[in-house]
Amino acid sequence: MKKRIFSGIRPTGSIHIGNYLGALKNWTELQNKYDSIFCIVDLHALTTPTTAKNLQEKIFDLAAVYLSVGLDPKKCLFFVQSHVPAHAELTWLLNTIAKIPELERMIQFKEKSKERRSNVNAGLLDYPVLMAADILLYQTDAVPVGEDQKQHVEIARTLAKRFNKNYGRTFNVPQVIIKKESARIMALDNPEKKMSKSASSPYNYIALTDSSDAIREKIKRAVTDSGTEIKYSPARPAIANLMNIYHCFSGLTFEKIEQKYQGKGYADFKSDLAELIIAELKPIRRKIKELKNNPAQIKKILDQGAKDARIIAQKTLQEVKKKMGLI
Ligand code: AMP
């Protein structure tokens, strides 16, 4: 039997090349090898305040992105988290075994609560428990994510093991899958920080829907380190990040890239990098636009996905409830 993977993205902000390289692009390869489930995690998105109209739009947009990058509903299952009530229900049950200090230790929680200060909702603290419920409901074997989510997968493992110990074997304990080179794409305007959907400046990221001109402009304006050489070194984080993006889009090794740009400057390198990104994103952008004009097709796929997901999720939830004495 094929092993199962599960992963998700929040329908917030603009989906960027960090999400694409760190998550989506890998998923399109993994769907051929694994029994794959991909979720649009709208309940997680609610921890970032927004309007109902905007969230609705983002959910559809993200579904269009999933389809446009090549996720194939014939090969994988994808659905919207809130369409499967078992996610919220299992979250509550897992909350009773999750410990507050282990949630307070999460880097993402610490960062977000620093940003928001007086406006830290309980959902932010509970975020990893909902994510654990997502993963554990499907008896997932492995979770493909970017580096920033590793700690959250670790909590899912902890909760699975704790539940199994307290109540008897119920959950699979999932592994994490992280693709090293694309695990952490840094911001174009600050190579010390990861590329982020919620960044205030659009020069932080390249969105999958950016126009070719916008991509050229953003790469042109991307910060570089002092010096002029195209040479990979962790001591030069800006050029290291751009070279890494170059590698992810071209498949060329760092040595090959260095050879190619020997004696040339940043301008040549950046101009080629922009064209590489454009070549890969252009068909995706077109497809997204096309699909957004056909919401009925998206809705049909999401409805079927939720139907199939409910069956798998319900089976686990029933078992959990039985083990906990709730039936
Ligand atoms: P999020 O934007 O937080 O919903 O993340 C969705 C997926 O994209 C997760 O698997 C993240 O780990 C991944 N991801 C987000 N930002 C980056 C980044 N800058 N580099 C690599 N992967 C990322």
Ligand code: TRP
């Ligand atoms: N928390 C993840 C993120 O911000 C998204 C997510 C929610 C997820 N549930 C998941 C990822 C389950 C993997 C598996 O990127």
